[in-house]
Amino acid sequence: MAVKNRKRMALTGNEAYAYAMKQINPDVVAAYPITPATEIVQIFAKYVADGLVNTEFVPVESEHSAMSACVGASATGARVMTGTASQGLALMHEILYIASSLRLPIVMAVVNRALSGPINIHCDHSDTMGSRDAGWIQVYTENANEAYHSVIMGIRIAETVNLPLMVTLDGFIISHEMEVVEVLEDQEVQEFIGERKPLYNILDVDNPITVGPLDLQDYYFEHKRQQVEAMKYAKEVIKSVVEEYNKKFGTDFPAFIEPYRMEDAEYAVLAMSSAAGTMKEAVDLMREKGEKVGLVRLRVFRPFPFEELREVFKNIKAIGVMDRADSLNTMGGPVFNETRSALYDLETRPKMMGFVFGLGGRDFPIEDAIHIIERVKALKEGKKVDMVEYIGVRE
Amino acid sequence: MAEKLTLNLKELSKRTEGLASGHRACAGCPFPAIIKMILGAADDPVVVANATGCMEVVTTIFPYTAWPVPWIHNAFENAAATISGVESAYKALLRKGKIPGNKKIKFIAFGGDGGTYDIGLQSLSGAIERGHNFLYVLYDNEGYMNTGIQRSSATPFAAHTTTSPAGKVIPGKTQHRKDLTEIVAAHNLPYAAQASPSHWNDLIRKVRKALSVEGPTFISIISPCVPGWGYPEHMSIELAKLAVETKFWPLYEVENGYYKINYKPRNPLPVIEFLKPQARFKHILNRPDLIEEIQRFVDERWERLLWLEQRKPEENK
Numbered sequence: 001m002a003v004k005n006r007k008r009m010a011l012t013g014n015e016a017y018a019y020a021m022k023q024i025n026p027d028v029v030a031a032y033p034i035t036p037a038t039e040i041v042q043i044f045a046k047y048v049a050d051g052l053v054n055t056e057f058v059p060v061e062s063e064h065s066a067m068s069a070c071v072g073a074s075a076t077g078a079r080v081m082t083g084t085a086s087q088g089l090a091l092m093h094e095i096l097y098i099a100s101s102l103r104l105p106i107v108m109a110v111v112n113r114a115l116s117g118p119i120n121i122h123c124d125h126s127d128t129m130g131s132r133d134a135g136w137i138q139v140y141t142e143n144a145n146e147a148y149h150s151v152i153m154g155i156r157i158a159e160t161v162n163l164p165l166m167v168t169l170d171g172f173i174i175s176h177e178m179e180v181v182e183v184l185e186d187q188e189v190q191e192f193i194g195e196r197k198p199l200y201n202i203l204d205v206d207n208p209i210t211v212g213p214l215d216l217q218d219y220y221f222e223h224k225r226q227q228v229e230a231m232k233y234a235k236e237v238i239k240s241v242v243e244e245y246n247k248k249f250g251t252d253f254p255a256f257i258e259p260y261r262m263e264d265a266e267y268a269v270l271a272m273s274s275a276a277g278t279m280k281e282a283v284d285l286m287r288e289k290g291e292k293v294g295l296v297r298l299r300v301f302r303p304f305p306f307e308e309l310r311e312v313f314k315n316i317k318a319i320g321v322m323d324r325a326d327s328l329n330t331m332g333g334p335v336f337n338e339t340r341s342a343l344y345d346l347e348t349r350p351k352m353m354g355f356v357f358g359l360g361g362r363d364f365p366i367e368d369a370i371h372i373i374e375r376v377k378a379l380k381e382g383k384k385v386d387m388v389e390y391i392g393v394r395e
Numbered sequence: 396m397a398e399k400l401t402l403n404l405k406e407l408s409k410r411t412e413g414l415a416s417g418h419r420a421c422a423g424c425p426f427p428a429i430i431k432m433i434l435g436a437a438d439d440p441v442v443v444a445n446a447t448g449c450m451e452v453v454t455t456i457f458p459y460t461a462w463p464v465p466w467i468h469n470a471f472e473n474a475a476a477t478i479s480g481v482e483s484a485y486k487a488l489l490r491k492g493k494i495p496g497n498k499k500i501k502f503i504a505f506g507g508d509g510g511t512y513d514i515g516l517q518s519l520s521g522a523i524e525r526g527h528n529f530l531y532v533l534y535d536n537e538g539y540m541n542t543g544i545q546r547s548s549a550t551p552f553a554a555h556t557t558t559s560p561a562g563k564v565i566p567g568k569t570q571h572r573k574d575l576t577e578i579v580a581a582h583n584l585p586y587a588a589q590a591s592p593s594h595w596n597d598l599i600r601k602v603r604k605a606l607s608v609e610g611p612t613f614i615s616i617i618s619p620c621v622p623g624w625g626y627p628e629h630m631s632i633e634l635a636k637l638a639v640e641t642k643f644w645p646l647y648e649v650e651n652g653y654y655k656i657n658y659k660p661r662n663p664l665p666v667i668e669f670l671k672p673q674a675r676f677k678h679i680l681n682r683p684d685l686i687e688e689i690q691r692f693v694d695e696r697w698e699r700l701l702w703l704e705q706r707k708p709e710e711n712k
């Protein structure tokens with residue numbers, strides 16, 4: 001996903017995210033530290049202290065207040081950003097729904113970390129998967145470079161649809177690993193994001209509005225229905241913003257899904273985030289052995305790109321879906337469950353199985369990736385497999 | 396600085412719109428009057444954040460609103476955090492020249508005692524500590540009224556609520572009120588005060604004072620509740636007055652750390668005069684020991700205030 005002839009910087013995922021925030025220069029950032037997202041807050045606080053941004057930084061006393069302050073700030077029409085992980089996101093949970101129902105385009109980094117308990121600081125997706133129905137757009141990134149660009153695109157997407165958006169990066173694996181990031185010039189970022197143009201704002205004292213009234217049986221449902229329409233609209237906007245970005249800056253980011261060696265694939269794996277990088281390598285190795293296997297990386301989980309998935313999988317015989325979180329519903333993780341549901345209406349429905357892996361930061365080595373491919377191959381061949389397999393765990 | 400801190404009734408009546416009629420507060424609920432006084436007291440335009448609770452619920456039922464000013468409700472425990480976000484955005488937008496005419500705006504958060512003493516205490520403490528420029532108004536009806544009269548840490552000793560019921564063994568709430576104004580004052584903020592709608596000129600002066608200083612300010616206002624306290628609906632202001640005259644609810648202010656009691660009843664009434672008209676205390680009217688305990692608590696708090704008041708700023712010595 002190289003940006004051609006661009007300034008190259010060696011940055012960790014957190015640094016890349018903070019650097020994008022600096023270039024965006026939001027009006028308000030309200031944030032609270034939590035491993036592994038702490039650096040984002042720290043780096044940004046330093047930018048403020050050094051006068052490199054013109055942002056009002058609100059060092060709140062909790063994530064609940066971080067999101068609450070973001071809501072208040074965003075309702076003024078200001079451009080508002082924050083970042084968190086795991087317990088912090090869980091503490092925000094109540095307010096996530098309020099932000100989206102008030103249609104406030106807050107952009108947030110979530111550095112994926114396992115939710116307690118037991119307490120753990122390492123990567124899995126239980127945090128953001130726990131917020132999957134909160135009405136936020138969710139973009140899962142594979143590496144620091146993608147995280148950086150996704151934030152900039154995220155501002156435009158969120159502010160066009162008036163929905164909040166989270167960009168996630170895998171804790172430690174992406175947040176703390178140094179990578180080459182090809183960055184835009186400040187000017188290019190500013191031009192691309194433009195000004196936020198809110199429909200209403202609560203600082204317009206001459207035209208007072210009431211935000212967040214009690215909404216009972218006679219209207220609540222319509223407002224929720226409108227959020228569904230907003231999510232549908234988000235699909236169009238994500239597509240057009242990513243296209244525009246690629247065209248302008250010579251990048252080639254996929255909007256929703258990234259098919260990898262899918263052209264003549266007979267069976268495939270669906271993966272998200274950094275694990276997709278490992279899985280690409282495994283696919284290459286298996287291809288060398290003559291296996292017709294492919295990978296699809298799911299980049300956007302909300303709105304769920306069911307049409308794109310149907311299209312890419314329509315001739316595939318067997319699919320393994322990877323989840324770095326478990327729904328504890330005894331039938332696997334959320335990506336598996338939703339993908340199965342999305343493909344149910346295909347004429348020739350593929351066989352599917354789920355893989356739960358990497359919980360609490362459990363390493364996901366290439367051997368495990370190959371094992372997954374082999375299991376999906378067995379599924380394709382009609383061998384008996386479990387509906388859900390747990391990878392890399394002592395049982 | 397506001398030009399002058401007091402307003403007479405004529406001036407006040409000219410200034411204020413207050414809530415639109417048609418809101419759903421109980422007949423006799425005093426907070427619509429409190430809101431009217433506060434909005435009338437402000438010289439500059441205001442933006443309001445409101446915690447979940449009676450005030451929010453009865454003033455805004457979509458698609459209606461009773462508020463004549465920009466207003467935001469976020470959740471129960473975060474009015475202070477919400478207004479801190481609004482105020483921060485205001486500062487940023489002002490700095491970036493994005494507010495037409497660089498309009499001066501004041502920020503006011505309203506919360507009930509549940510949203511302030513209890514679930515919202517952290518958010519309030521954080522916002523005050525960070526030094527945002529806002530006024531927090533606590534309307535204290537001494538219980539969670541919106542959800543059907545449950546105890547809060549503002550509920551007085553022995554009061555009956557649905558979660559501190561007067562039973563055969565336990566006679567209502569077994570703890571005294573938490574002193575929130577003192578907790579707030581411990582943040583060393585520029586201004587904190589207690590007021591009552593019965594003493595409207597004192598209340599308005601306090602609001603104008605609070606809005607005229609830079610930084611976080613706090614006013615706790617007693618707000619009797621008709622069904623929650625159990626009294627005839629015409630008696631709200633009278634009860635607020637009895638709370639002051641019995642020293643149950645001292646009117647005082649803490650300005651830059653210096654205490655001043657604004658009203659010292661010349662012939663204070665015994666606390667029973669405040670308790671008697673209220674159904675929530677009816678089970679203790681034949682329990683002199685419990686009434687005595689409330690009186691003891693009131694006297695002790697009052698003595699403490701008198702003691703705190705002795706420390707005077709240099710110029711007043």
Ligand SMILES: Cc1ncc(C[n+]2csc(CCOP(=O)(O)OP(=O)(O)O)c2C)c(N)n1
Pocket residue numbers: 447448449450471472506507508509510511536538539540541542547
């Ligand atoms: C997190 C959360 N917990 C509980 C509630 C339910 N609830 C709504 S208002 C309220 C009580 C409000 O009491 P108070 O702040 O004293 O205001 P009042 O209704 O008395 O004016 C409660 C418990 C809620 N909305 N949110």
Ligand code: SF4
Pocket residue numbers: 419420421423424425426449450453536540541619620621622623
């Ligand atoms: S229940 Fe009490 S506080 Fe609520 S509106 Fe009625 S009188 Fe006012």
